[in-house]
Amino acid sequence: MTQPIPPITLPPTENPQLEGEWLQQHLRLWLDTEFIPEAxxxxxxxxxxxxxxxxxxxxxxxxxxxxxxIITEMKAFDFSKSFYGEFAIANAxxxxxxxSLGIDSCCGQ
Known part of the structure; x- marks a missing residue:
């Protein structure tokens, strides 16, 4: 029988603003390098x-x-000037x- 994938729980946040800044910086870098840099x-x-x-x-x-x-709320975002959509952003x-947690996301590991 197939086993369900256990949930992944992030550690409780100590500084959500700092986490947000980190995420914004790394997501922007990912967006710019994954395809092409866009404003x-x-x-x-x-x-x-x-x-x-x-x-x-x-x-x-x-x-x-x-x-x-992220998927739900990014649906309201205007992606018309981007090659990305809400699912690509949430997956990224x-x-x-x-x-950042040291968990390999490749190949179902």
């Missing part, structure tokens, strides 16, 4: 970081719930967070 990448990274910080300040530590929140945030 809108800064706005995308800023909005995703705002969502993340608010969720963390409200006590959310579950990575899956954070990803869903997840990968960046997993990497």
């Amino acid at each position: 809108v990448n800064q706005k995308i990274a800023q909005r995703a970081a705002q969502i993340f910080v608010r969720q963390r300040m409200e006590g959310e530590n579950d990575l899956g719930s954070l990803v869903i929140a 945030v997840s990968d960046l967070l997993l990497d």
